[in-house]
Structure formats: structure tokens, C-alpha cells
Amino acid sequence: MNTPRKWRPDASNSGRPHYLSDTERDLIRLAQEPGFPRWTEQIKSAGGCAHPIYLSGRTTTATDTGILIRHYDTANEPGGRLAVRCRNRRETRCQPCSYLHAGDTFHLVRSGLIGGKEIPAHVTGHPRLFVTLTAPSFGAVHRTTSGTSRCRLTRDHSTCEHGQPRQCGLIHASDDPLTGQPLCPDCYDYTSHVLWHAHAGVLWNRTATAVRRHLASAGGVTQSKLPTLVRLSFAKVAEYQRRGAVHFHAVIRLDGPQGPESAPPEWASAALLTQATRTAVKAVQAPMRHAPALGDRVFVWGSQIDVHTIRRALDGGPVTEEAVAAYVAKYTSKSVSDSGGLDQPVTSAEEITLAPVSAHLRALMGTCWRLGGLAELEHLRLRPWTHTLGYRGHVLTKSRKYSTTYRALRDARTAHHQSDSPATAEEIGSVSEWRYVGSGHTPAESEVAAGVAQDLCDLREIKRTLRL
Ligand SMILES: [Zn+2]
Ligand SMILES: [Zn+2]
Ligand SMILES: [Zn+2]
Numbered sequence: 001m002n003t004p005r006k007w008r009p010d011a012s013n014s015g016r017p018h019y020l021s022d023t024e025r026d027l028i029r030l031a032q033e034p035g036f037p038r039w040t041e042q043i044k045s046a047g048g049c050a051h052p053i054y055l056s057g058r059t060t061t062a063t064d065t066g067i068l069i070r071h072y073d074t075a076n077e078p079g080g081r082l083a084v085r086c087r088n089r090r091e092t093r094c095q096p097c098s099y100l101h102a103g104d105t106f107h108l109v110r111s112g113l114i115g116g117k118e119i120p121a122h123v124t125g126h127p128r129l130f131v132t133l134t135a136p137s138f139g140a141v142h143r144t145t146s147g148t149s150r151c152r153l154t155r156d157h158s159t160c161e162h163g164q165p166r167q168c169g170l171i172h173a174s175d176d177p178l179t180g181q182p183l184c185p186d187c188y189d190y191t192s193h194v195l196w197h198a199h200a201g202v203l204w205n206r207t208a209t210a211v212r213r214h215l216a217s218a219g220g221v222t223q224s225k226l227p228t229l230v231r232l233s234f235a236k237v238a239e240y241q242r243r244g245a246v247h248f249h250a251v252i253r254l255d256g257p258q259g260p261e262s263a264p265p266e267w268a269s270a271a272l273l274t275q276a277t278r279t280a281v282k283a284v285q286a287p288m289r290h291a292p293a294l295g296d297r298v299f300v301w302g303s304q305i306d307v308h309t310i311r312r313a314l315d316g317g318p319v320t321e322e323a324v325a326a327y328v329a330k331y332t333s334k335s336v337s338d339s340g341g342l343d344q345p346v347t348s349a350e351e352i353t354l355a356p357v358s359a360h361l362r363a364l365m366g367t368c369w370r371l372g373g374l375a376e377l378e379h380l381r382l383r384p385w386t387h388t389l390g391y392r393g394h395v396l397t398k399s400r401k402y403s404t405t406y407r408a409l410r411d412a413r414t415a416h417h418q419s420d421s422p423a424t425a426e427e428i429g430s431v432s433e434w435r436y437v438g439s440g441h442t443p444a445e446s447e448v449a450a451g452v453a454q455d456l457c458d459l460r461e462i463k464r465t466l467r468l
Pocket of ligand 2: 141142143151152168169170172178
């Protein structure tokens with residue numbers, strides 16, 4: 001291979017040398033690699049993934065009688081390795097993979113609402129709600145204003161005990177860094193905020209139990225007998241608000257005893273489910289006991305509750321099946337980093353001090369770290385979850401019967417790509433041996449992958465415009 005030159009004449013100003021950047025030198029190296037065309041193909045099939053995982057190994061597929069159908073070995077690939085998608089759901093980590101993940105989420109949520117992916121179409125007739133649950137207030141924060149409204153405009157011109165005004169009166173656009181920040185950080189209850197996050201999962205589980213209890217009593221049966229009459233299914237997504245508090249959007253569906261295949265009895269209506277949900281959300285509590293340093297506490301939902309019946313797409317309105325599925329899918333590609341937080345776990349208190357986050361998020365992370373050091377709160381695992389501000393749940397959780405799984409959607413995609421294969425699952429046996437050999441891109445590889453991702457994105461846009 002030729003050694004890259006240190007500089008080349010600049011065409012626009014031929015007298016002066018143009019020094020190559022590290023990326024330009026790396027691009028020259030990459031383009032001269034004999035395996036470059038094949039590597040580009042790999043990155044194309046990985047959708048232009050920004051942080052591919054490199055694997056080395058082999059798969060052999062043969063019939064029961066030992067006839068070889070397919071053999072694949074990375075020994076023949078560039079560098080003896082194969083690039084596969086990182087599959088990160090976060091837009092900030094890998095845009096192409098997060099797009100794919102959001103698409104899967106859309107189909108997962110949508111099939112639970114209108115059928116498809118092994119869910120019958122008559123599921124549209126079952127009671128379906130879209131519910132938003134928020135955290136309570138932990139102190140006054142600046143709000144995004146709209147129209148002529150002003151942030152926290154009151155007649156109260158007094159100050160808090162720390163000398164901060166209790167009103168604001170300013171206009172804040174949605175990208176105003178002040179939005180979500182407390183009016184007085186010293187008044188803000190950081191401890192309750194973090195502990196609420198740590199109990200949000202329990203609060204949700206108790207809410208689902210309370211809804212079931214309400215339904216059981218409406219159906220005139222005990223809670224243990226309820227599954228013989230109706231089943232409750234849900235899919236919920238967690239979203240971080242600007243104030244750094246999680247809130248949840250959930251699709252709740254009521255089925256008959258066999259799940260989505262069976263219709264619920266007449267009495268189990270959308271109106272009853274709405275009433276059961278509202279009652280449950282207002283009543284449930286998640287207690288924290290045996291914490292002498294902090295005292296017994298009880299966690300509840302915030303007062304802002306939204307419960308809507310999901311309408312069929314053809315009936316129109318803002319809360320249709322498609323709109324709900326798209327809304328939920330959008331939030332699975334977000335994380336706390338979209339609210340200015342960190343994507344990665346924190347490993348020391350010093351990291352929090354140096355983190356490029358707002359003072360408010362730094363205070364939340366600091367509180368998480370400090371409380372995580374208390375023996376009585378060990379079970380809440382606050383330190384490993386400092387970057388999520390104490391919230392331990394997945395971004396999307398769903399009950400078993402809601403609809404399909406990410407795994408099934410991925411398998412279906414793989415099967416689609418291999419549809420030219422003459423073998424069926426019964427006929428074949430596969431032997432695979434794989435190991436991880438590395439991940440990520442060099443600067444030049446990163447540029448090429450970003451170009452591939454952009455091309456795929458443009459292609460999607462063209463297809464969408466032409467409705468192909
Ligand atoms: Zn990726
Ligand atoms: Zn304000
Ligand atoms: Zn104050």
C-alpha cells in the first residue's frame with residue numbers, strides 16, 4: 001500500500017500546501033484497503049450503524065442427513081470479522097439503530113391496538129385507553145410558556161427563605177435552558193425527587209393491581225378469579241420531562257380470558273376501565289419504610305393525570321391508534337440525555353462534578369449518589385442508576401399478552417432477508433460459533449457509515465414521498 005502523503009497541493013490556491021486532517025489521512029488509508037468495498041457492504045447491511053459490533057466466527061447449516069446448505073465464515077471477510085448493528089435504541093448514541101428500534105416499537109404498540117403480528121383485528125373493539133401519569137411536584141420550576149402566558153406570574157412578590165423570588169413572569173421558549181430549572185434550588189426537594197424515581201416501578205405495579213381489583217369487584221368475583229373473566233394488558237413508555245422527572249405514557253387494553261383473541265364481557269367497558277384507572281391512580285401509594293436516616297415516606301402519582309379512550313383511525317381525533325403508536329415509539333429513542341443528562345452510568349462522585357449537565361441535573365445526580373451510599377437504601381441501587389436519576393425501569397415495558405415482542409420482530413426481519421433460502425426450519429440444523437472482537441469506527445469509517453446512513457434515510461424519504 002502507498003504511504004499517504006503529508007500534504008497535497010490545494011487546487012484553489014496552488015502555491016500553498018494543504019495539510020491533511022487525521023480524518024482525511026484515515027479516509028485515504030481506508031479507501032486503499034483491499035477489503036474496503038466488502039466492508040462498505042457490511043456497513044450498508046448494518047444500516048450505517050454508528051457503533052457496529054465486530055464478530056468473528058462461523059455458521060454451518062445442514063440438513064438432518066448431513067447435506068451442507070450454507071456455510072459462512074468470517075475468515076473471508078475484511079480483517080476476518082463481520083460488522084453487526086449495535087441496536088442501541090438511543091438517538092444520541094446511534095441514529096440508524098434508534099430509527100429501526102423506534103420502527104419496531106411502533107409496530108409492537110400498533111399491533112396491540114389494531115391487530116397484526118398474530119394479534120386478531122377484532123382487538124379494535126376491546127376497551128383501549130391511553131394514559132399519562134406524572135410525578136408530583138418537588139418544587140417550583142420554570143415552565144415553557146405559550147401564547148401570551150408568562151412563567152409563574154403571581155401577585156406574590158415575596159421571596160423564599162433563601163432570598164429567591166417566588167415568581168418569574170418571563171417568557172420561556174421550549175429550548176430555553178431555564179425551562180425545568182427550579183426557581184430556588186435550595187427549596188427544591190431533591191431527595192423526594194430521586195426516591196420517587198426509585199419507587200416509580202412499584203407505584204406502577206400497584207396501580208395495575210388496583211385496576212384489576214376494581215374490575216374484579218365490578219365483575220362480582222375475587223381478584224384471583226378475575227383472569228377467568230377479563231385480562232388487562234399494557235405497554236408503557238417512560239419519558240423524562242425537562243425538570244428531570246420521569247412520566248409515563250401507557251396503552252391499557254382489556255381483553256377476554258384468553259387475551260387478545262377473546263372479547264371481554266359486555267360489562268367490562270371502556271367507561272369502566274377509565275373509572276377503574278382514575279380511581280387506582282388517585283388511591284395507590286408506594287411506601288418506603290425502615291429508613292431511619294430519612295424517615296418513613298409514601299410515594300404517590302402527581303395530580304396531572306390524563307386518561308383518553310383510544311379511537312379508531314377512521315373515527316379521527318387526536319388520540320387514534322396510529323397517533324398513539326407513533327407517540328410511544330418516539331419516546332423509546334429518547335433518554336435522559338435528551339433532557340440534558342448522561343447516557344452512561346456514573347462511577348464516581350467526581351464524574352458528577354465534571355459532567356456537562358445543568359446545575360439541576362447535577363444536583364439530582366449528586367443526591368442519587370449520596371443516598372446510594374446509605375446502607376438502608378442499598379436495595380434501591382441508586383448509585384448504578386445515578387445517570388437515570390434513580391429510575392430503574394426499562395424505557396418500554398409491556399405485559400406478556402399485549403402484542404408481539406422485539407425479538408419476534410427482529411426474527412421476522414432476519415427471516416425476510418433470508419427468504420431465498422430453500423430450507424425450512426424443520427429440515428435444517430445450524431451450528432454457530434461467534435466471538436466479540438471489537439466495536440466502533442475509526443474517524444474515516446465513521447464518516448463513511450454516516451454517509452451510508454444518510455443515503456438510506458434519503459431513500460426512505462423518497463419512498464415515502466412516492467408512497468412506494
Ligand atoms: Zn447502531
Ligand atoms: Zn420562569
Ligand atoms: Zn428557597
